[in-house]
Amino acid sequence: MDPRPWHSHYPQEVPPVLDYSSAPLAALLQEAADRYPDRTAMTFFGKKTTYRHLLDRAYRFADALQRLGVRPGDRVGLLLPNIPQYVIGFYGTLFAGGVVVQLNPLNVERELLRHITDAGAETIVCLDLLLPRIRRIREKAGLKRIIVTGIREELPAVKKALYPLVQKKDRDARSYDAEGEQLFEFRRLLRTAKPVLPAVDIEPETDVAVLQYTGGTTGIAKGVMLTHANLTANVSQCRAWLYKVEGGQEVMLTAVPLFHVYGMTVCMNFGLSIGANLLLVPKFEIESLLKTIHRFKPTIFPGAPTMYLAINHHPAAAVKYRLSSIRCCISGSAPLPQEVQQQFERLTGGRLVEGYGLSECSPVTHVNPMWGRSKSGSIGLPWSDTDAKIVDPDTLEPLAPQEIGELFVRGPQVMKGYWNKPEETAKTLVDGWVRTGDMAFMDEEGYFHIVDRRKDMIIAGGFNIFPREVEEVLFEHPDVQEAAVIGIPDEYRGETVKAFVVRKPGTDVSEQALNGFCRSKLAAYKVPRVYEFRDSLPKTMVGKVLRRELREGERTEDDGSKE
Structure with a gap:
C-alpha cells in the first residue's frame, strides 16, 4: 500500500x-510590512494599526x-489577552532574540508560579488587572522586571471614556514606585525606545522562539520548545493549504486566545504572513462577537466547536446579523460534531472544516481540504511534508487501515523537545515521531479519524469504549446542546459510562429519553448508565472540555460520601 495515500x-x-x-519567525512581520505598509494589521474595538506602525512598535x-537588560535566549513571559500589546510584545521579544513564554491569564497564582519558574523567565509583560497576582508571586518566581499594560491604552478615544471597569484599576496599577519595584509602563517604554532592529544572531533550526506550555488537560503542563523553523514551517504549510486566500485582502477574526498555540499560529502568525487584518477579540462573548462579525466582515474564522455552536444557537444570528462575509473556518482544539458543522455552514454560507494539532507540532498536522473533499468526522489529511501513521501503542508496530491505534506524527513542525525534561522528551519523541497519545485510525484514502485520547478510554467489562463515540450520539439528539462522557468506577464492570449533558434552552429532555435514544444507536455496553444534567461543562479557553475536571469531581464526591 502507498505509505502516503493522502497525497492523491x-x-x-x-x-x-x-x-x-x-x-527567523519575526521576519514574517517584516515581509508583511514591506509588502503592505499601509494595510491595516490589527483592529481593536475599531482602532486600527497599520503594518508600518506595528513593525515600528x-x-x-x-x-x-x-535597554532593560534582556539578552538573546532570555525568556520573556506574556500574560495578556488578545490585545495589540500581545502582538507587539510577541514580535518585539523575538526581534530582541528572546524566547516568548506563553502564559494563560486565567491561570491561578500556583500555576503561573510553576510556569514562570520552570521557564526561568525574569521578565514578564502583564495586564494591569493581573498585576496584583504577579506581585504576590514575584519574589518566589524570581522576576526582575514587570512591564505593565492595559486594555484601555489601545481603545479608541470615545471608548476610553466609556471604559469605567479599568479606570480605578489603572490608577492602582500606576502606583509603580510605591515599593521601589522594577515595574515599567509598556506605553512609556515604547515612547522612549528607538524603532531600530537590534543586531541579534538567530539560528532558526535550533534556536527556540516560543515556550508553549501544554494545556494541562491530561496532567502537569510541560514547556514545549518550538524553534523559529518549526513555527515558520507551520505557517508555510497553512499558506499552502489555504491557497485561495488573497494577500492583503483578508480579515481574520481572532477570537481564539493568542497565548494558545492554535491562535498564535493560525490566527496571528499565518494572518500576518498574508497581510490580513486581525480583528482582536479579548474575550469570547457571543453578542459582542456577532456585532464584530456584522460590522467588520471577517473572511477567515479559525475557532473551536463551542464558538460555532454558540453562533448556531443564538436566536438572532440568522435575522439580526450579517454573517455572509465568512468564507473559510478551521475548527480545532476539540472534536467538531457533524450537526454543528452543517448548521454553521447553512447559517453563514461559508466553509467549516475540522483540523487537528497539538502543542508539540506548532500545532497543526492535519486538516480537511478547505476547497476539496472533506470527510465529516475526520480530522482530514496530513499537511505537506507531514507523515502520520497508526501504531499499536504497546508494540509500536504499524497497523493497517481501519485498525485503531495510537497516532504518530513527524514533520518540520515537530518540536525540539520539552524544556528541561529530557526523560519526558524521550518518551514522546521516538525516532523523530511524536507520540500524540490520541487513538485513531486511517482509512484507505488517507483520511485520519480521531477516536479518543488513550487516557480517556473507558474499559467496562473488558470492552473498550471511546467517549467521543458516545458523545457524538448524544449530540445527535435535538434537545442536547453539549455532552461529555467519562468512565466512573463500577464494582461489577470495573468502569461504567457516565454522561454529563447540557440541555438546549427551553427543553427538558429526561434521562429515560436519552437512554432510549442511545440504545437505538449504540451497543448496549456503550450506553451511559448514569446521566447528570448541568448548566455548563468545564472547558479550556479554546473550548476543549476538561474531562479531567469531571473525573476529579467524581472522585471528590466519592471521597465525601465515605466520610
Whole structure:
C-alpha cells in the first residue's frame, strides 16, 4: 500500500513538498510590512494599526527590552489577552532574540508560579488587572522586571471614556514606585525606545522562539520548545493549504486566545504572513462577537466547536446579523460534531472544516481540504511534508487501515523537545515521531479519524469504549446542546459510562429519553448508565472540555460520601 495515500487526495494546487524560509519567525512581520505598509494589521474595538506602525512598535519594544537588560535566549513571559500589546510584545521579544513564554491569564497564582519558574523567565509583560497576582508571586518566581499594560491604552478615544471597569484599576496599577519595584509602563517604554532592529544572531533550526506550555488537560503542563523553523514551517504549510486566500485582502477574526498555540499560529502568525487584518477579540462573548462579525466582515474564522455552536444557537444570528462575509473556518482544539458543522455552514454560507494539532507540532498536522473533499468526522489529511501513521501503542508496530491505534506524527513542525525534561522528551519523541497519545485510525484514502485520547478510554467489562463515540450520539439528539462522557468506577464492570449533558434552552429532555435514544444507536455496553444534567461543562479557553475536571469531581464526591 502507498505509505502516503493522502497525497492523491490533495487539491491539485497543494504541493506535497514545500520550500521553507531560512529566516527567523519575526521576519514574517517584516515581509508583511514591506509588502503592505499601509494595510491595516490589527483592529481593536475599531482602532486600527497599520503594518508600518506595528513593525515600528515591535522594533521599539525590542529596543526597550535590550535597554532593560534582556539578552538573546532570555525568556520573556506574556500574560495578556488578545490585545495589540500581545502582538507587539510577541514580535518585539523575538526581534530582541528572546524566547516568548506563553502564559494563560486565567491561570491561578500556583500555576503561573510553576510556569514562570520552570521557564526561568525574569521578565514578564502583564495586564494591569493581573498585576496584583504577579506581585504576590514575584519574589518566589524570581522576576526582575514587570512591564505593565492595559486594555484601555489601545481603545479608541470615545471608548476610553466609556471604559469605567479599568479606570480605578489603572490608577492602582500606576502606583509603580510605591515599593521601589522594577515595574515599567509598556506605553512609556515604547515612547522612549528607538524603532531600530537590534543586531541579534538567530539560528532558526535550533534556536527556540516560543515556550508553549501544554494545556494541562491530561496532567502537569510541560514547556514545549518550538524553534523559529518549526513555527515558520507551520505557517508555510497553512499558506499552502489555504491557497485561495488573497494577500492583503483578508480579515481574520481572532477570537481564539493568542497565548494558545492554535491562535498564535493560525490566527496571528499565518494572518500576518498574508497581510490580513486581525480583528482582536479579548474575550469570547457571543453578542459582542456577532456585532464584530456584522460590522467588520471577517473572511477567515479559525475557532473551536463551542464558538460555532454558540453562533448556531443564538436566536438572532440568522435575522439580526450579517454573517455572509465568512468564507473559510478551521475548527480545532476539540472534536467538531457533524450537526454543528452543517448548521454553521447553512447559517453563514461559508466553509467549516475540522483540523487537528497539538502543542508539540506548532500545532497543526492535519486538516480537511478547505476547497476539496472533506470527510465529516475526520480530522482530514496530513499537511505537506507531514507523515502520520497508526501504531499499536504497546508494540509500536504499524497497523493497517481501519485498525485503531495510537497516532504518530513527524514533520518540520515537530518540536525540539520539552524544556528541561529530557526523560519526558524521550518518551514522546521516538525516532523523530511524536507520540500524540490520541487513538485513531486511517482509512484507505488517507483520511485520519480521531477516536479518543488513550487516557480517556473507558474499559467496562473488558470492552473498550471511546467517549467521543458516545458523545457524538448524544449530540445527535435535538434537545442536547453539549455532552461529555467519562468512565466512573463500577464494582461489577470495573468502569461504567457516565454522561454529563447540557440541555438546549427551553427543553427538558429526561434521562429515560436519552437512554432510549442511545440504545437505538449504540451497543448496549456503550450506553451511559448514569446521566447528570448541568448548566455548563468545564472547558479550556479554546473550548476543549476538561474531562479531567469531571473525573476529579467524581472522585471528590466519592471521597465525601465515605466520610
